[in-house]
Amino acid sequence: MIEHKSYILNENVAPVIQLTFYSSSTMSTPIKLSSRADCESFLEKFDTLLLDCDGVLWHEDTVLPGIKEALSLLRQKGKRLIFVTNNSTKSRAAYFAKFKRLNIDANESEIFGSSYVSAYYLKNILNFPKDKKVYVIGESGITEELHLAGIRFCGSSDDDDYEFNFNKIDFDPEVGAVVCGFDTHLNYKKLAKAFRYLNTNPDCIFLLTNGDTTYPANGTIYPGTGSLVAPLIKALNRDPDYVMGKPNKPMLDCIIKKFHLDAERTCMIGDRLDTDIQFGINGKFKTLLVLTGVSKEQEILVENAPIIPDYYLTSLGDLAELCE
Template sequence: MSAINLTSLSKEEFRKFVDSFDTVLADCDGVLWLGNTLIEGSPNVISQLLKIGKRVFYVTNNSSKTREEFVSKCSRLGYPSEKDNVLSTAYLTACYLQDVGFKKKVYVVGSKGITQELDAAGIEHLDVGPDPMCNDMTTLLMNEVQLDSDVGAVVVGFDEHFSFPKMVKAASYLKQPDCAFIGTNTDEVFPTEFPLTVPGTGTFIRAIETCTKREAFKIGKPSPYVCEAIIKRHNVDPKKTIMIGDRCSTDILFGNRCGFKTLLVLTGVTTLEEVHQLRKSNSKENQDLVPNYYIDRLGDMLPLLS
């Protein structure tokens, strides 16, 4: 893999680069914004890409929002968007269950972001929200846990009310070998502007994988399911697609695995130093994490594009 600095290309090379794709998949946090703070310059680049005829999709591992909520965040921060251009793991989870012809009920460890997308897809589910440990374990197991025999899938996403009773329920449903086990994404930590560590969805999934000795089917990047879903629903050609992201272990790995071109922006998680380390390493695994191109910030593309 190459990791070419985009700003080092000649005018002619940059034109060839732009002509090499017609579809742009943009990760959100770390590329377009950081939490609720806009990354300056990024909206102008997205608008310019649309203006010159590129298709743009926002691809996010965040499972806590519906597509409508993403669209309102995009418009608040100045990004042109429609529901159809948002590929969030909550939405893609509903797509996956539709794809496999799922007809039963879903037990969701997650938030309303997921259940509202399931509602939109006509898929039944149990309610989400707090399910705390109120008494001791014997009371919980004897009197409080009641399993619904219609449940045929457990979906695990980001859940700020993750609890022991939820783990007991999820793991007990998953005792049935035909109960599907789906994880929205494997991100270990949740990005935050606070100086604290916030466990991410991957942490919750691992906990349930450990006690069930089963592996969840993962929806979000770097799982290739996202690629399958966009090819099927949006007729995207991988060879003419570029993935823009800030994290090598999800965005870039995903893009490289799917045969997209990959561009790393240095406004988020992965640093240039880490990219150099990956490049120097001989392992094939690490080479898959190296982007084709990098740029300090997405906004730096604007003078080159216009």
């Protein structure tokens, strides 16, 4: 296994946490699951399957073909399922409601979103002090999880209004961390406040829910969390202290801690090489790429592809069909 250092988000500033990214476990061609025998052999190898959601289970509000049958098959075979998503806009409860609405069988405890991980990490890993508050750029997913974790916060929808006057910015002296996630109500006021909290207090924690530079919506892409936070990184000349989401370590630590996973019997299933598959490789899990989302077959079959999954499959929905 080749090990090499890599940086996150901004190559020009040394991050507080240097991540160790691992390259693919073998540099050989990935195995395409295309027959009943392939699928059965694959399923025998694993007890736990980590599944990305958007691009694997659904596209926004549309469940992909065969997904219900595939998940049902996996549960019948006694596999433990954990849903791992970088999208910070929903709390675990709100994700659970989405699973129910889409008629996909799931349990709230199986859902790991970057908003939940952010609150968990602040509380359990960083021991965020009770007399401090978090300033939030982000939506209700983050504030709901902070609330459940007993962490006080300000910002978020309280600063959605677009009125802005440099003379009338109210700063809260109790703020000890800035948490940034995806926010369709991002505005200059939020950026200005977050900048001031971080710029005037070098001890103020700068935590990002996930580093995805684009956000899938309406069948296309728009700027994502990793891009929305770029004004702060640029103006502060400072990288976030912690980035939670795939492929980074905090989400991995959180999942491993909670589920005591046996890496050799775990497979990460996702549609993105740079987040999902890299996350699986970092966790020393096996990996399965599905072609229903961002990454394409040609990206893993070219010579010297930087990230290669162990397995790939046209669609997760094919699993049930192939095993019929």
